[in-house]
Amino acid sequence: MSDQTEQPHRHKDHSLTVILFVIATAQLMVVLDASIVNIALPSMQRELHFSSASLEWVINAYALAFGGLLLLGGRLRDLYGRKKLFVIGIVIFTLASFSGGLATSQLWLISARVVQGIGGAIASPAALSLVTDNFPEGKPRAKAMGVYAAMSGAGAALGLLLGGILTDFGSWRWVMFVNVPIGVVLSIVASKVLHKSDTKTGGLDLPGAISVTLAATLLVYGLSHASTSGWRSTVTEVTLASSVVLWIAFFFIESRSTHALVPLRILANRNRSGALALMLSIGASLFGMFFFLTLFIQDFLRYSPLKAGFAFLPVSIAIVVAAGATSQLVTRFGPRVFLLVGPFVAAIGLVLLTRITPSSTYLTGVLGPMLVLAIGAGMTFVPLTLTAVAGVAKTDGGVASAVLNTTQQIGGSIGLAVLVTVSRTAAANKVTSLVHRAIASSPTHSISALTQAALVSKATISGFDAAFWASAIIAILGFVVVVVFIRVKRDDLDLEGATLPL
Template sequence: MHTQPTAPKPTSGNPQSAAHPRAVLAIVLVSYFMIVLDNSIIFTGLPQIQEAMQLTPAALSWVQDAYTLVFGGLLLLGARAGDLLCRRRVFMVGLALFGLASLLVGTAQSETWIIAARAFQGVGAAIVAPSSLSLITATFAPGRERTRAVAAYGTTAGVGASVGLVVGGALASLLSWRVGFFINVPIAITMIVLASRFLAPSRIVRGRFDVLGAITSTIGMGSLVYGIVEGGDNGWSAPGTLIPLGIGVVVLGVFVLNEWRAAQPIMPLRLFASRKRSGAAATRLLFAGAGIGFFFFTTQFLQGVYKWTPLQTGIAFLPMSLLQFGVSLFVARLTRRFGNGWLVAVGIGIVLAGLIWLAQITPDTPYLVGFAGPLALFGIGQGLCFGPLTAAGISGAPAEDAGAASGLVNTAHQLGSTLGVAALTAAGAGAATLADRVADAYTGAAVMVGVALVLTLVFILPADLAARRAAINLH
């Protein structure tokens, strides 16, 4: 498939130079916030969904897993589409699909309906998430402005996840779980209208679409995510787990071989030549896995052990959200002074301390003793490291690989989220009570974050310090 140059020629070397940078950033952040918010807002509404649809526990897990499966499987395809097609057009299509899917989720009347609609949401999210980050890298030149924009994007990922629990809890308790999905529809429509006005069309360049890469990445990632989901639900030795995992590994092997030989690959392997980017991808996978596991198990503990309502559960996360937002306001300034590496290392270290603290939880531990302190550490740590970790993941990527680099960041995050819930569920499978299962999961999450910290100290921090020294020498 070939594309022809049809878009207006940019007025400068920056493809988005004709756009209004602040408007672009606002559109991107609101759209991405909607995606992240929706990914966590469902947690506090799951009990109501189960009751309304009369879902079995396995079917209920697929309400979340169907979204994860499609999102993870299509991320690389969605990311590369923005490089070969007009980024504005791809972004708007993703928003339209996500808005329509949200309407279908909100009006769902049966098990099949809601699971299929959640999978459809994953399609839209797989387009919007990488497109939003590539729009930032295409709009803002390297330097102070891009640092601030990427920091805001990274903060949106963390704040959106925690705010989603608050919003989801409030809506589920006061109105209905359906409202959390209905609100996406006017947001998506508004963002489409604003995008058509403020986002400049990117240059459509002649290129060959990597069909084999698109097919193998989608099937391989989808099979791998499916196997991970099944492992968490049915055990890691079950045929339903091992077969898709084996298929995923084999197909992804074919994908890597194809990317090595393809003239215009969907995921250029040259992106992994950077120790910093490779380390950032692995670190993000582990950190995202621990983070989503933290939300997943904490909501269970608060509602299942403390017997709190969804609203009370959501409010419990508010201190973390406020601290994370407050700390994130200083990230751009701290990055200029200390660099991404130190902020990622310190932030992950603080989150690790919070998880070690949480692992001591028992049913008799009061909220203020067992959760308030760790939540504060989570807010501070995530506020420090999310933006810099995102920046490290796209560091040094050429403009033509902006979509692929952002796809790598989002793929690592989504795979980590899936792996985290599955692995941490397995870690607590042998526990006798819910409280013990949650404590075991926190211990497993602490191990994951500990490994992420080691990766940061080995790959990200040294590369960042070397780059800063080189920049100083040039001046």
């Protein structure tokens, strides 16, 4: 008798283990893809002839599509079922990864990254909901949520290392191809083991999703175009003006829609609005740090992709350790003190990065400032998430967390566009000044190709330094937001309703 009762129990445990493996692996694949490409950027730039301005689109194409459609993905999940949307999202992501690995042009690769972001935006909200659908309350669900959160946290670190290994021993194409076998297995297994979920009735806020995604995309494009063609360019002016119009249209649509992606009542709370503004600054700082330091470490320090991946590993460790320590302390001291200290510490790290020169080494110029920035960011994430969901109605808890994730992705994209524009402008001005000075001081009024290359390198580093200064200012603005807007107290926290940013 006992054998008969234990057998179904063992079968159920086995089924839940497979389900958890599917959900956690899918989340890892989506989160990992945001960082795995960073290490491969210099290789992509050389093979597909990206300029420094167009290279940012390899990152921003994914982030804008993922962030812009994440809320819509959550709504689709509720209307058409978690399992169905999860499998569809994984299939789209997998096909886009395969296409991206075959890319022979910039447009091809960037388009594939957009489709990857769409697939991720569909699969990721469904993955989190599948945990609650398939695991009963209590220890099973708590364990599953712990594994899910661990995959989200480990994704960045694993992405950097895996990106280095694949690019070093294969090519940049394998950072795309690696998703294909994983995605195929996941989609097949998921269709067999996941339980179907109930669906809801209602409508889709397609106008809201389209307007916010286009508004962010046009803003990023306008900023990027300004770095190459100037602020008075007709394309720059029209693009930025169109972005402003679309942002206004988005908020107008949300105020009238019965199925709004972002119910404006969520933004009425000053603590939550302040938290979202702070996430914009932290997202911009981290996107910028990874982008510029990846180029510096591989192009100037001449690190291989694998060595560069290991060079960034301390950042991921510092963020995880700082976030873990803060999560233990925030219930005692409240979130505001960490929201004040975190951005300020991050700004100090960014200021220290402005001291990088062409002769800097990893140990003397990069590691220390990078760790300071990582500790500041890690101190901020947990209290920021708790503040964003503090006091929100239970029916809006999921939306508040999703808006925070969306803000991180879109804010990072916009911030990176601003920083690349600052960097390119500063570098162009610097190289013009250096070349004119060198020619004027030369007896022959000319300079050799070798001298010109050295001046370009020096100007490029000057551009990086300018970007780090701008990023530090953005972090300080986040600090100011906390001082002015955020008044959350320890008693206001919802310690069970928050999920950390993706």
